[in-house]
Amino acid sequence: AQRVTQPEKLLSVFKGAPVELKCNYSYSGSPELFWYVQYSRQRLQLLLRHISRESIKGFTADLNKGETSFHLKKPFAQEEDSAMYYCALGISGNTPLVFGKGTRLSVIA
Amino acid sequence: DTGVSQDPRHKITKRGQNVTFRCDPISEHNRLYWYRQTLGQGPEFLTYFQNEAQLEKSRLLSDRFSAERPKGSFSTLEIQRTEQGDSAMYLCASSSTGNTIYFGEGSWLTVV
Numbered sequence: 001a002q003r004v005t006q007p008e009k010l011l012s013v014f015k016g017a018p019v020e021l022k023c024n025y026s027y028s029g030s031p032e033l034f035w036y037v038q039y040s041r042q043r044l045q046l047l048l049r050h051i052s053r054e055s056i057k058g059f060t061a062d063l064n065k066g067e068t069s070f071h072l073k074k075p076f077a078q079e080e081d082s083a084m085y086y087c088a089l090g091i092s093g094n095t096p097l098v099f100g101k102g103t104r105l106s107v108i109a
Numbered sequence: 110d111t112g113v114s115q116d117p118r119h120k121i122t123k124r125g126q127n128v129t130f131r132c133d134p135i136s137e138h139n140r141l142y143w144y145r146q147t148l149g150q151g152p153e154f155l156t157y158f159q160n161e162a163q164l165e166k167s168r169l170l171s172d173r174f175s176a177e178r179p180k181g182s183f184s185t186l187e188i189q190r191t192e193q194g195d196s197a198m199y200l201c202a203s204s205s206t207g208n209t210i211y212f213g214e215g216s217w218l219t220v221v
Contacts, residue, residue, distance in 0.1 A: 009149070034209070043112075044152070044200070044212040086151050096142055096165065097210060099151035 002027045004089050006100035013077050014108050021072040021103050023061075023087030032090040033063055033070040034097065039083045047072075047085070057081070077107045111135060113213035115201050121219045122191055129187045130216045134203030141184050142210060143176055144200040145169065152200055158184060191220045 003026040013019055025031060035047040048056045050063040050070060061072045070087060084104050088097040114133045122128050134141045139160050144152035155174070156166045160181035170176075173191075178184040188195055196219050202210040 004151075006151075036212075043214045046209055046211070049209060088151075096154045096157050098154065099144075101149065101151045 002031075002089050002091065002098045004087050004098055004100035006085075006087055006103050008103045009101070010104045010106065012106045012108060015079055016076050019072075019074045019077045019081070019105065019107075021085050021087075021105065023070045023072065023100060025068050025070065025087075025089045027068075027089060027091065029091065031063075033061070034088040034090065035059070035061055035070075035072050036086045036088055036099075037083050038086070038102075044086065077105075079107045079109055081105060082107045113201055113203050113211055115199075115213040115216045117216060118214065119217045119219075121221060124193060124220055125190055127187060127189045128191055128218060129185050130199050130201075130218075131183060131185050132201030132213060133183045134201070135205075135211060136182075138203035138205045138211075139181070140204045140210075141178055142202040142204070143184070143186050144202065146198040146200055146215070147196075155186075155199075188218075191218075193220045196220045 005024045033050045036044050037047045038044045059074045063070050084102045086102045087100040090097045116131045142157040143155040146152045154167050155170050156176050158178040161178050173189045176186045198215040200215045202212045204210040
């Protein structure tokens with residue numbers, strides 16, 4: 001069965017410090033990986049997907065099939081990055097996404 | 110706002126009562142999903158539709174849960190004989206082609 005693991009429940013960093021939110025997945029085929037973000041009192045929204053390979057709000061994530069990882073990175077954290085971040089796994093063919101339990105990022109001024 | 114909308118946003122009900130949630134997806138999206146989220150957990154898949162056909166149901170979806178999407182537009186999720194363990198946020202999401210799904214704001218259910 002497909003599974004997504006986000007090992008950190010909470011990650012606290014100082015403003016301006018680098019950020020890395022870890023995500024590992026379990027799937028033997030060709031996955032599609034996503035990061036969703038939920039800011040306080042807002043709905044879950046897509047942050048980025050590995051297929052598009054774009055940088056959103058300074059965040060990037062690279063799919064590493066050898067390590068089955070899709071870690072989210074940002075070189076300089078900002079206070080407005082404080083939110084819940086969820087990694088999600090999809091399989092081609094539009095099956096429902098499987099989500100990790102999420103990591104709360106807290107950026108300290 | 111042309112995003113996914115859910116109603117009601119909050120529902121408090123007594124144990125044993127039935128509750129129904131409604132979801133209106135983004136208009137051009139043919140896929141509609143229901144997820145459940147509890148504190149400290151990520152969204153857990155319940156069921157999804159392509160147009161009016163219910164294509165997959167999670168084993169989380171007990172017999173007390175039923176979902177419909179009668180005309181391939183809005184969907185309802187009904188929970189019969191609610192239990193305290195049903196207390197959660199029920200999230201609806203929709204998508205068109207590809208796997209990117211767009212979420213509504215969710216419906217909070219509290220069973221007392």
